[in-house]
Structures are given as C-alpha cells and as structure tokens.
Amino acid sequence: MAGWVGLQxxxxxxxxxxxYEACNVDGFLARIEATGENQIELMKIYEDLCSLIAHSPNEDEPNELEQIRMLRPIGPRKIEREMSSEQWLDKFNGAWLGRAIGCALGKPLEWSNFMGGSHGRAGWENVHLWFKGADAWPINGYTPGKSSAQEEYGIELAHYGKESTREHISYMQTDDDIRYTVLGLIMLERNGHNWDSWDIGKLWHELLSYNQVCTAETQSYLNFAQVTHHYGEVKRPVDWSQKKHWVRTYLNPYREFIGAQIRADGFAYGAAGQPELAADFAWRDASFSHVRNGIYGEMFVAAMIAAAFVESDPHKIVEIGLSEIPRNCRLAQDIHKAVEIAQGTNDQLTLVKRVWDAFSHYDPVHTNNNAALVAASLVFAQGDFTKAIATSVLGGWDTDCNGATVGSIMGASLGAKQIPEHWIKPLNDTLYSAVIGFHPIAISECARRSYEVFIKLKQ
Structure with missing residues (x-):
C-alpha cells in the first residue's frame, strides 16, 4: 500500500x-464499508475495481509517447534565441530562485485549511483571511507565522513549514518540490539523453528514503522494489516495458495526482528553449509512477518551463505547454477553461474563486485543478512575478507545488535580475534538499550546473 493510509x-x-476514468463504480463504496478491515475481502474488491471497463473510453488519453505526439497540436518544438552566457545564466538563476521562492511562500499553507478548505470556506478564502489577519494583504512577501485568523476563524499553518514563514526564513528548507528538481539535475548530469523510467526508479532507491515520497511516488517506489531487487542487487527486468505499467498502477489510486507535475523542472532546465525535448524527458520521468493526465501534467509544465527561457508572453508559454499534450485530453480541456477564466477578470480574488468553483470536484492534489490554477495565474499576472506566485498560492489546493511551478516559469522568463530583491534576499542563496551533496548547497551553484547540463545537451 501507499504507506500513508490503510487498504480500506x-x-x-x-x-x-x-x-474519473468513466467507470461505473456504483455499489463499490458500500461494499468497502461493509467489508471493514478484512484484507482478503478488500483485495477481492480491488480486483473487481481493476477489471472495470470504462463506459466511454477516452481514446484521446494514451500513455505512450508516440501516441501522445500523434494527438498533440502544432507547436514550435524548439525555439532558437541568441543570448550571451551571462544572459543564459541569469535565466537559470531566475528559474532556481523562482522555484525556491514560490515553494517557500506556499509551504506553510500546505495544510488542510488551505488545501481543501474548512468551516464552510474554500481554501482560497482561508489563505486570504490568513494574510489579511496578519496585516500582510495583498500578498507581497513570505507567509506570516502568526495571524488573528488563527483564533478568529480556527485555521492554522502547517507545522513543518515554520522555517519558511516570514519571521524565520533564512534559506530554502527541504521539500519534495525541491528534491525532485535536484534529482532531475543529477539524472541529466549523469546520463545526458540516455535514460528511461527504469533509471528513475533506480535513482530514487539510491537517493531517496521511503519517507521522502508520498502518494503515487510511494506506491511506485514500493512496486519497483518488488520487480527489480534480487538479493540486494538491483537488476533491470528484460520485460521492463511490461512491468512498468504494473509498477505505476498497482494499488496506486494516485496515478493522476500532482506528484509527476512537480518533478518537471530539473529536466526542463536542461532542455531550455526545447519544449519537445523537455516534454520527452518529462514523459520518461512521469511514466514511472503516473498514467494519462498525471503524465500530461509533467509534460505540460516541462514544455512551459523550457519555453519560458526564450519566451516572455505568458499566454504563449501556456499554449506551447499545451502543444505537447493531447489536444482533447481532460487536462487540455481544463487548461483552456482556466485561461478563459483568467482572461475574463482583472480581480485576483474573483479569479481564484472562479477557478476554485470550476475545478474543486478534483482532489486538492490532483493534477488537473492545480495545473489549471498554474495556467490561470500565469495568464492573469501578465509577467508580474509577485502577482503570479501570489495568485497561484492564494488559490489553495497544493500551495507549495503551484507556487514553485509558477515561480520557476516566471524566473526562467524574467531572469534573476528582474525578480524583486525582497523575495531573493531572505533565502541567502542557500538550499537544503536532504539529498547527499545538495544539503546545503548554493542556489546559484545549482543554477550553474543546470546551465552546464543545458550546454552539454545542446552539443
């Protein structure tokens, strides 16, 4: 099981x-409740669930790269732009800083009050109340550690995000959104273009402990061990392409959650200006643990990040992201709807309310609603770094993930020199990732190494 909840x-x-997959699930919840904690009977129910056939199979949502590419819209694939080494390096610094800033802003808010809402209020309403109660509205700095909203409205921050609050922040504290960016960099440094989903599993088992992964990543981490570990030695199965689907789906109901989407950045940096290559890397990574829209989320974000290094128009960046995923998939439909919402209002609170109302039927950590919020925030902000990350965090759901993704895209687009200093200075150019060799490390050193990977991959 995924380690966080019981089988029931x-x-x-x-x-x-x-x-979500259009199956008829009538009666299953009642069967599960009636079974209680009987593991044998629960597994029989699981087998029945796995045998269900969708009533309206979506042929526009394949898992394999070649099929995905057959269904994608026309896109630039690769964008040439001449820049000096100094200009490129500023872009990479901006991307790493932006990711850290957005992640740190959202990390204290990654708690049920703000992700799913509470006391009859939507998550975004609680975010608004927290900043307002701390005399920090509108959002223009890191999350205050104290707010009158705690006592007045019964909401509280995530206990593990204290080091990222306004009163305490002095570096980027460890977080899965940062660890996966580091792992992407490591993979490209070691292997360049030559790696696949099996190498992802091997890298995770080498550098991540079990308690550093969650939801879809936890289950694929466990499943990978069962098919590759033999008496302490990790061996690639000859039929890995077949076993991979079991690894990413067995007892993994989180296979379309946001976990893959937050892993795009390290790969996308190495493919700066090449959205097709970035989406290729993202597919290899995501297909280890996710299917369908879970895969598309990472491909969409990776293509946007790669495009952002050479494109400044947020709407074009979103369109380039969409050009690397199936045009009629659920994610693409949701992104188009989110962009339409963003283009229809000039008010930040109205925007996040409309996005929440449109997509709150998804789990707070599903790919689609969070990607929709990311796209809406980028289009709404029109190139304003603070407005972009603030909107993405204000919207609730997976606050640190969305802040990190939007920050990464905005940082790559603007460059570090155009990010307001009051966001950069508190981090003291320091990152703690809880990955050997990157704990601590200068954020600027990570940026330099990503730039070097980018140069190597272009040759």
Missing part, C-alpha cells in the same frame, strides 16, 4: 480514480 481508504481512493 486506499480502495476508496481507487473508486474515485476509476470514476
């Missing part, structure tokens, strides 16, 4: 996922 709860999540 896992099956309830599987029912929801199968419903």
């Amino acid at each position: 709860d896992l099956l309830k999540d599987e029912v929801r996922q199968r419903k």
Whole structure:
C-alpha cells in the first residue's frame, strides 16, 4: 500500500480514480464499508475495481509517447534565441530562485485549511483571511507565522513549514518540490539523453528514503522494489516495458495526482528553449509512477518551463505547454477553461474563486485543478512575478507545488535580475534538499550546473 493510509481508504481512493476514468463504480463504496478491515475481502474488491471497463473510453488519453505526439497540436518544438552566457545564466538563476521562492511562500499553507478548505470556506478564502489577519494583504512577501485568523476563524499553518514563514526564513528548507528538481539535475548530469523510467526508479532507491515520497511516488517506489531487487542487487527486468505499467498502477489510486507535475523542472532546465525535448524527458520521468493526465501534467509544465527561457508572453508559454499534450485530453480541456477564466477578470480574488468553483470536484492534489490554477495565474499576472506566485498560492489546493511551478516559469522568463530583491534576499542563496551533496548547497551553484547540463545537451 501507499504507506500513508490503510487498504480500506486506499480502495476508496481507487473508486474515485476509476470514476474519473468513466467507470461505473456504483455499489463499490458500500461494499468497502461493509467489508471493514478484512484484507482478503478488500483485495477481492480491488480486483473487481481493476477489471472495470470504462463506459466511454477516452481514446484521446494514451500513455505512450508516440501516441501522445500523434494527438498533440502544432507547436514550435524548439525555439532558437541568441543570448550571451551571462544572459543564459541569469535565466537559470531566475528559474532556481523562482522555484525556491514560490515553494517557500506556499509551504506553510500546505495544510488542510488551505488545501481543501474548512468551516464552510474554500481554501482560497482561508489563505486570504490568513494574510489579511496578519496585516500582510495583498500578498507581497513570505507567509506570516502568526495571524488573528488563527483564533478568529480556527485555521492554522502547517507545522513543518515554520522555517519558511516570514519571521524565520533564512534559506530554502527541504521539500519534495525541491528534491525532485535536484534529482532531475543529477539524472541529466549523469546520463545526458540516455535514460528511461527504469533509471528513475533506480535513482530514487539510491537517493531517496521511503519517507521522502508520498502518494503515487510511494506506491511506485514500493512496486519497483518488488520487480527489480534480487538479493540486494538491483537488476533491470528484460520485460521492463511490461512491468512498468504494473509498477505505476498497482494499488496506486494516485496515478493522476500532482506528484509527476512537480518533478518537471530539473529536466526542463536542461532542455531550455526545447519544449519537445523537455516534454520527452518529462514523459520518461512521469511514466514511472503516473498514467494519462498525471503524465500530461509533467509534460505540460516541462514544455512551459523550457519555453519560458526564450519566451516572455505568458499566454504563449501556456499554449506551447499545451502543444505537447493531447489536444482533447481532460487536462487540455481544463487548461483552456482556466485561461478563459483568467482572461475574463482583472480581480485576483474573483479569479481564484472562479477557478476554485470550476475545478474543486478534483482532489486538492490532483493534477488537473492545480495545473489549471498554474495556467490561470500565469495568464492573469501578465509577467508580474509577485502577482503570479501570489495568485497561484492564494488559490489553495497544493500551495507549495503551484507556487514553485509558477515561480520557476516566471524566473526562467524574467531572469534573476528582474525578480524583486525582497523575495531573493531572505533565502541567502542557500538550499537544503536532504539529498547527499545538495544539503546545503548554493542556489546559484545549482543554477550553474543546470546551465552546464543545458550546454552539454545542446552539443
């Protein structure tokens, strides 16, 4: 199981996922409740869930790269732009800084009050109340550690995000959104173009502990061990392409959650200006643990990041991201709707309310609603770094993930020199990733190494 919940709860999540996949799940929740904690009977129900056939199979949502590319819109694939080494390096510094800034802003808010809402209020309403209660509205700095909203409205911050609050922040504290960026850099440094999803599993088992992964990543981490570990030695199965699907789906109802989407950045930096290559790298990574829209989320974000290094128009960046995923998939449909919402208002609170109302039927950590918020924030902000990251965090759901993704895109587009100093200075150019060799490390050193990978891959 995924390590965070028992089998009964896992099956309830599987029912929801199968419903997303257009299966008829009538009666399954009642069966699960009636079974209680009987593991044998629960596994029989799981087998029945796995055997369900979608009533309206979506042929526009394949898992394999060649099929995905057959269904994507026309796109630039590669964008040439001449820049000096200094200009490129500023872009890479901006991307790493932007990711750290957005992640740190959202990390204290990655808590149920703000992700799913509470006391009859939407998550974005609680974010608004927190900053307002701290006399820090509108958002123009890191999350205050104290707010009158705590006592007045019964909301509180994530206990593990204290080091990222306004009163305490002095570096980028460890976070999965940062660890995966580091792992992407490591993979490209070691292997260049020559790696696939099996190498992702091997790298995770080498550098990540079990408690550093969650949801889809936890289950694929466990499943990978079962098919590759033999008496302490990791061996690639000759039939890995077949076993991979079991690794990413078995007891994994989170296979379309946001986990893959937050892993795009390290790969996309190495493919700066090449959205097709960035999406290729993202597909290899995401297909280890996710399917369909879970894969498309990482491909969409990777293509946007790669484009942002050479493109300044946020709407064009989003369109380039969409050009690397199936044009009619659920994610693409949701992104188009989010962009339409963003173009229809000039008010930040109205925007996040409309996005929340449109996509809150998804789990707070599903790919689609969070990607929609990311796209809406970029289009709404029109190139304003603070407005972009603030909107993405204000919207609730997976606050640190969305802040990090939007910050990464905006940083790559603007460059470090155009990011307001009051966001940069508190980090003291320091990152703690809880990955050997990157704990601590200068953020500027990570940027330099990503730039060197980019140069190597272009040759």
